[in-house]
Amino acid sequence: DTAVSQTPKYLVTQMGNDKSIKCEQNLGHDTMYWYKQDSKKFLKIMFSYNNKELIINETVPNRFSPKSPDKAHLNLHINSLELGDSAVYFCASSQQQDTQYFGPGTRLTVL
Amino acid sequence: SQKIEQNSEALNIQEGKTATLTCNYTNYSPAYLQWYRQDPGRGPVFLLLIRENEKEKRKERLKVTFDTTLKQSLFHITASQPADSATYLCALDQTGANNLFFGTGTRLTVIP
Numbered sequence: 001d002t003a004v005s006q007t008p009k010y011l012v013t014q015m016g017n018d019k020s021i022k023c024e025q026n027l028g029h030d031t032m033y034w035y036k037q038d039s040k041k042f043l044k045i046m047f048s049y050n051n052k053e054l055i056i057n058e059t060v061p062n063r064f065s066p067k068s069p070d071k072a073h074l075n076l077h078i079n080s081l082e083l084g085d086s087a088v089y090f091c092a093s094s095q096q097q098d099t100q101y102f103g104p105g106t107r108l109t110v111l
Numbered sequence: 112s113q114k115i116e117q118n119s120e121a122l123n124i125q126e127g128k129t130a131t132l133t134c135n136y137t138n139y140s141p142a143y144l145q146w147y148r149q150d151p152g153r154g155p156v157f158l159l160l161i162r163e164n165e166k167e168k169r170k171e172r173l174k175v176t177f178d179t180t181l182k183q184s185l186f187h188i189t190a191s192q193p194a195d196s197a198t199y200l201c202a203l204d205q206t207g208a209n210n211l212f213f214g215t216g217t218r219l220t221v222i223p
Contacts, residue, residue, distance in 0.1 A: 004154075031209065043155070043200065043213040055210060090154050094209055099145070102154030 003027050004103040006091050012109045013081060021076045021106045023091030032074035033092040033100065034066060043090070049074055078108075086110045113138040115203060115214040123220045124191055132186040132217045134201035141203040144177055144184050145211065149198045158199075159186075191221045 004025045013019055025032060031050040037043045047066045048055045054066065063079045078085060091103040114137040124130045134144070143162045147155035161168045161177045161184070168175045174187040188195050198218045202211040 033210075041198065041216055043216075045210055045212065048210050092154070098209070099157040099160065100155075100209070100211065102156070105152075105154050 004091055004093055004101050006089075006103040006106050008106060009104065010107050010109075012111065014111055015081055015083060017081050018077070018079045019081060019108070020078070021089055021091075021108070023074050023076070023103060024072055025091075025093040025101070026072065027093055027095070027101060029093040029095045029101070030071065031094050032068070033094075034074065034076050035090040035092065035102075037088045037090060037105070039087070046076075047074075081108075081110045083110050113212070115139070115201065115212060117199075117201060117214040117217045119217045120215070121218045121220070123222060126191060126193060126221050126223050128191055130188040130191045130195070130219055130221070132199050132201075132219065134184040134186070134214050136182050136203055136214075139182075139203050139205050139212070141179075141205050143204055144175075145202045145204070146173075146175055146184075146186050147200045147202060147213075149200060149216070155200055188219075191219075193221045193223050196220050 007022045033048045034046040035043050046057050046060045065077045068074045086109050088105045088107050090105045092100040094100045116135050118133045145160045146158045148158055149155045159168050159175045161175050172189045176185045198216045200216045201214040
């Protein structure tokens with residue numbers, strides 16, 4: 001029983017394309033997150049979202065947009081992909097101010 | 112500027128010894144601090160959380176301390192085992208809204 005799942009695990013695409021990464025959690029948590037981990041393994045929060053509020057890290061380009069069809073899902077859409085977007089993207093979820101549970105990650109490679 | 116530094120990028124330790132990892136932060140006032148473990152190719156896994164009004168927290172062979180005056184947290188693994196080899200990340204939540212800011216990580220290798 002996977003708590004937080006992401007698809008795809010690997011994504012290879014050309015510069016300029018638009019792509020999406022899906023995330024689902026079956027923990028009943030009310031908050032979900034997206035993180036980016038760069039080649040130096042630095043993990044940086046991009047968004048946090050619950051049914052009331054979206055908090056955006058101000059350094060995230062507006063080419064990135066989270067979309068939540070329901071409480072259990074938070075998808076990440078990326079427009080006009082750039083080389084610098086290559087990284088591992090992690091989804092996470094938590095119940096209010098508590099432990100975050102991370103997904104397995106999606107390795108995005110932009111060629 | 113705000114910084115969260117884990118002062119060793121890599122730490123090698125002999126099996127059975129105590130590993131001590133350090134997390135220092137600048138220009139944050141965290142409501143709490145968390146420690147995570149990350150294995151290669153996997154997402155971080157939560158280990159311990161310590162709040163600003165707590166000095167120490169323990170869980171089995173793990174111990175975390177939190178000194179808000181020094182702006183530092185220490186993470187100890189006693190009786191270390193090769194299976195403890197991983198990257199360990201500290202993370203701060205300044206607002207209490209659970210938006211975590213992660214440190215640079217320390218890659219621990221326990222040598223048999």
